[in-house]
Amino acid sequence: MSNPIPVKIVVAGGFAVGKTTFVGSMSDIDPLTTEANMTKASETVDNLGDATTKKGTTVAMDFGRVALGDELVLYVFGTPGQDRFHFMWDELVRGAIGAVVLVDTNRLDDCFPAIDYMEQAGVPFVVGINAFDGVLRHHPDDVREALDIPDYIPIMVTDARHKAAVRDAVIGLVRHAMAMASTGAQA
Amino acid sequence: MTSEETERSAFTVRPYTVTRGRTRTDVDLALETMVKASETGMNPPGSIMHESRQILTMAENALSVAEVSAHLKVPLQVAKVLIGDLVESGHLATHALTDSSPDERPDLRLLERVLDGLQTL
Numbered sequence: 499m500s501n502p503i504p505v506k507i508v509v510a511g512g513f514a515v516g517k518t519t520f521v522g523s524m525s526d527i528d529p530l531t532t533e534a535n536m537t538k539a540s541e542t543v544d545n546l547g548d549a550t551t552k553k554g555t556t557v558a559m560d561f562g563r564v565a566l567g568d569e570l571v572l573y574v575f576g577t578p579g580q581d582r583f584h585f586m587w588d589e590l591v592r593g594a595i596g597a598v599v600l601v602d603t604n605r606l607d608d609c610f611p612a613i614d615y616m617e618q619a620g621v622p623f624v625v626g627i628n629a630f631d632g633v634l635r636h637h638p639d640d641v642r643e644a645l646d647i648p649d650y651i652p653i654m655v656t657d658a659r660h661k662a663a664v665r666d667a668v669i670g671l672v673r674h675a676m677a678m679a680s681t682g683a684q685a
Numbered sequence: 686m687t688s689e690e691t692e693r694s695a696f697t698v699r700p701y702t703v704t705r706g707r708t709r710t711d712v713d714l715a716l717e718t719m720v721k722a723s724e725t726g727m728n729p730p731g732s733i734m735h736e737s738r739q740i741l742t743m744a745e746n747a748l749s750v751a752e753v754s755a756h757l758k759v760p761l762q763v764a765k766v767l768i769g770d771l772v773e774s775g776h777l778a779t780h781a782l783t784d785s786s787p788d789e790r791p792d793l794r795l796l797e798r799v800l801d802g803l804q805t806l
Binding site: 501502503505506530531532533534535556559564567569570572575589590592594595596622661665668672675676679680 | 719760
């Protein structure tokens with residue numbers, strides 16, 4: 499692999515919804531962590547509440563990589579959990595294929611900030627219901643209604659712990675991104 | 686010092702010391718931009734900074750900006766400044782998506798290749 503082309507997807511969702519597990523299941527390597535400092539510039543564009551007064555706020559992002567043949571490398575980035583770290587999201591979604599927004603049906607509200615962000619930023623995204631313990635507690639149609647997700651956005655059932663399930667969710671995202679790209683529509 | 690601050694002080698020197706206080710680089714680097722040591726980068730001068738030498742060693746095989754930050758245990762901005770310097774001095778070569786700016790999403794042809802790759806996993 500001399501000069502592989504890097505591509506990227508983002509895994510978003512609320513705190514402890516399984517983002518890092520998802521990253522790990524997809525990755526060829528143990529997930530790595532990169533940290534970013536909040537800069538002055540990001541303070542002005544983000545609603546940070548109390549965080550603005552704290553010097554040197556640091557946010558950690560987990561990520562993994564998976565080789566797709568010899569010519570492509572897919573990076574999978576987990577978003578920081580808390581809303582106040584949205585300043586990193588612009589960088590995370592920049593040039594990304596799109597995002598998988600993970601949902602825990604017991605805490606549906608937690609995914610609203612991620613969905614709002616992806617919609618507003620025009621990032622192709624799919625919703626992945628993380629079926630903890632392999633149990634699907636709510637039907638995807640109910641989740642669609644509860645989250646007010648338009649019909650053209652796929653809602654899939656996944657399991658962050660299992661490579662095949664995670665891969666299928668990513669395949670769903672790539673297909674959705676292709677549909678968006680070919681119609682020229684906004685996600 | 687809060688526990689959060691204590692926790693992130695994994696590096697022994699203050700991180701921006703190695704960038705001489707700089708937090709930005711003129712080189713456009715995305716998280717996933719890959720860097721690889723050039724021929725000159727494989728044989729850097731003895732005067733080169735320790736951290737820069739570490740980057741060149743790990744970049745003998747292409748790796749991303751985010752990986753450099755993770756392996757070096759420095760914040761992303763610090764990694765970008767150090768990488769930017771090495772790109773400008775010709776020690777590192779970058780490659781991102783071919784023929785497109787880092788702001789653009791992958792085109793349909795590239796997405797098809799990604800899909801093919803995923804289906805063989």
